[in-house]
Amino acid sequence: MLTPTTMKHFKLFRNPFLDDVQEDRDVFLSQSHRYAHAAMIDAARNGGFVAVCGECGAGKSVMRRKLIADLNNEGDVRVILPQTIDKGQLTSNHILDAIIMDLDPDAPIRRTREAKARQVQRMLLDSSRAGMRHVLVIEEAHDLSVPTMKQLKRLWEIEDGYRKVLGIVLVGQQELAARLNRQTHPEMREVILRCLIATLDPLSRDDCEGYVKLKFSRVGKDAGEVLADGYVDALMARLTTRQGWSAVYPLYINNLLAKAMNMAAQIGAPQVTPDIIEEA
Template sequence: MSAVLKLKRVLIEAGFSQAALARACGVSPATIAQIVNHNQWPKAGLVLREAILLVCQGHGLSVGEDIFKVADECANTHQPGSNGLEPTQETEMLLRKQGLSPAARRHFGLFRDPFSEDVSDQDDVFVSNDIRYVREAMFATAKHGGFLAVVGESGAGKTTLRRDLIDRINREDQPVVVIEPYVLGMEDNDAKGKTMKAASIADAIISAVAPLENPRRSMEAKSRQLHRLLKESRKAGYSHCLIIEEAHGLPVPTIKHLKRFFELEDGFKKLLSIILIGQPELRAKLSERNPEVREVVQRCEVVELPPLDSRLEEYLAFKFKRVGADMSAMLDPAGLDAIRAKLTYSRSASAPGRGQPRDTVSLLYPLAVGNLVNGCLNLAAELGAPKVGAELVKEV
């Protein structure tokens, strides 16, 4: 938890901005922000302390040394790692949804938020080599058949690629019937929510292929009806692609049943392709070490959306260009390095303890990056900083 000083409240109540205090003291706004919000002082801390007191008193504020105390003493009772996590781990690096503030829009001349409602057509989709492979694998599966699982962390861009796939099918007038069962409230067990069963998937397929037909009641009759409708649609020149988003919430029995849907055929022709889209838990459910799903694992290709990492600058330049802005006018190179560092941490590869091997974990996914950058732009506008630098990133 940050050690916020009483000085912050004094400045707010007096209507005296941190930026104005920084100018009066001859230091950067980020330096004042470090002191006020985190009680972190530069090497010349004693001199700066006196300067802050003199400036405050010179502006008519009745203040003393107590303004340099932490506003909430309990803030110091939190010890790094007391919750089992290191202070640089995910829980302290990810931000809530950050929209671009009106002040930041004016300050940087941005008329659109680069990271909110930012994809309206295919040209808005950022495509790296890794993303291009996943994108083309999804399209090939939908058009030519196959069984594919797309895995990625929250905010990695999975939903964007699903939307891109459907838009491409429609835009190119591809003869592909897309079937998307509703997944609202879906969980992998009935204690937490409602599980998706094979019957529900069958109903969704029938509804998409033949909207005017009512599904049969018994599963045996429904299966025959489904097979017949798919064969008729195939003879009419259509392919069929079942897409299940949030597939990490599928129960294992339903995952096993998907093999039977995939094996529906007419002669040598497969009648249904399948694309599962989910978070890393889906990869665990499709592990080759899981004997319950071995028949699915042998037929399902798993592709993963990696973090941006070395593509961070390219991604941000693309997003700002799409809203008519120049990234280099907003973020300096040190700020970019600080963003990369803030969204990267190390953790023990096994149980925590001294001497344990460590993994480097990257959270540089589009959603996390967008929230962090917007937070930095908002703070820069508040402090009057012309660009986002390393010190400012540390304050967000």
């Protein structure tokens, strides 16, 4: 978090790292982000099954928000978002409830599981024949139980002729990718064999520079006014361990730059130098 002193020191009127994604122009897409977004859109429009995986701070929630915004703009895909907070407790019954509520909030929900399953199938088929597509989006999907993930596959198999009527997008941390490993989880093979995994990779050097420039430009500031030459290499080095593990993700970059900018303001430095980034 940038302090008021830091904001004044660098003549900033808005924090470039706080509530920084408010519209589509605020979204930075690296190559892996573009691939993940394309895979999510394809799943939504063509009845696919995709899991978007990434470390904490990699931009998964932003990808989910962008997907929903893009689909809402197009208008022919209904997005289903289960609201159960603890995804570890999410069951197929909850998902059926979510489908009914999001397709028709006023529809009475059948009580028995068989009746409810038939109700969901009928609603999806009717909506599909009316020209709509549907996508089920589940965030924090790394917490889903194995039985629930298996039941997702059965929902995904609902068809109208040759056409799938429900796409599925799972969004989760790297534990989700580990769960979708056939070697370690053979009991999940019926899901794994049908699910495309899109991983959000750490940013490259060029992407890191592009990301930082975008953050500052969106608050009316040139990054070069705040950050001294060499800042990109300093960020890359500071966020990479000696073992080669990279944490060059948007959230980590934001936090490191905020800390470095606060340090620079404290000592009265006109710019954030590579040395300050190294010490932050």
